[in-house]
Amino acid sequence: MQDFLKLASERYSVRKYSDKEIEDEKLDKILKAGQIGPTANNSQPQRIFVIKSRDALEKIRFLTPYAFNAPVVLMICYDENVSGNARDGHDYGADDATIATAQMMLEAWDLGIGSVWVRGYDKRELEKLFDLPDNLVSVALLPIGYPSDKSKPSPLHSRNIGIDEMVTYL
Numbered sequence: 001m002q003d004f005l006k007l008a009s010e011r012y013s014v015r016k017y018s019d020k021e022i023e024d025e026k027l028d029k030i031l032k033a034g035q036i037g038p039t040a041n042n043s044q045p046q047r048i049f050v051i052k053s054r055d056a057l058e059k060i061r062f063l064t065p066y067a068f069n070a071p072v073v074l075m076i077c078y079d080e081n082v083s084g085n086a087r088d089g090h091d092y093g094a095d096d097a098t099i100a101t102a103q104m105m106l107e108a109w110d111l112g113i114g115s116v117w118v119r120g121y122d123k124r125e126l127e128k129l130f131d132l133p134d135n136l137v138s139v140a141l142l143p144i145g146y147p148s149d150k151s152k153p154s155p156l157h158s159r160n161i162g163i164d165e166m167v168t169y170l
């Protein structure tokens, strides 16, 4: 079993992908990781679209340069008819979908598959492009694929704030 902190610290955002296809069993494992995370009240509002066909990949690459040349792009959404609300009205949907995305990112890395979290697109355009119904809210794109030989971590990858800056003990 891999050491979790080693896995989490070695993962970096991959923005150059090889031509190698992702095996179906590995894609299934990545999607499984998105299924089993915690969600508020176990409402499981996360909905994941696998952008894999040539037509769908062309559409997403037209919308954003941040799909890169990944062979598969996951579009992570939540269903606001299903997600729960906190007492103050906060909708948990984005929290739940975010956890699913993080789990998929780390499972992919464990399988030798790279990814990059993407939110640098116009949400309204994305939702229109794929005709999402009003109750589906997009949260992130996750291009995934085997890293190219030329892939390397960006300088931002190793720029971490100090634990003292991040943590306050009360």
Ligand SMILES: Cc1cc2nc3c(=O)[nH]c(=O)nc-3n(C[C@H](O)[C@H](O)[C@H](O)COP(=O)(O)O)c2cc1C
Binding pocket: 011, 012, 013, 014, 015, 066, 116, 117, 118, 119, 120, 121, 153, 154, 156, 157, 158
């Ligand atoms: C919410 C969020 C949005 C992001 N959006 C983009 C994006 O649109 N394009 C991109 O290339 N990277 C994007 N990233 C990746 C970050 O730039 C990257 O995670 C950060 O620089 C740290 O690098 P590392 O992932 O290699 O450790 C995003 C990351 C997060 C968490």
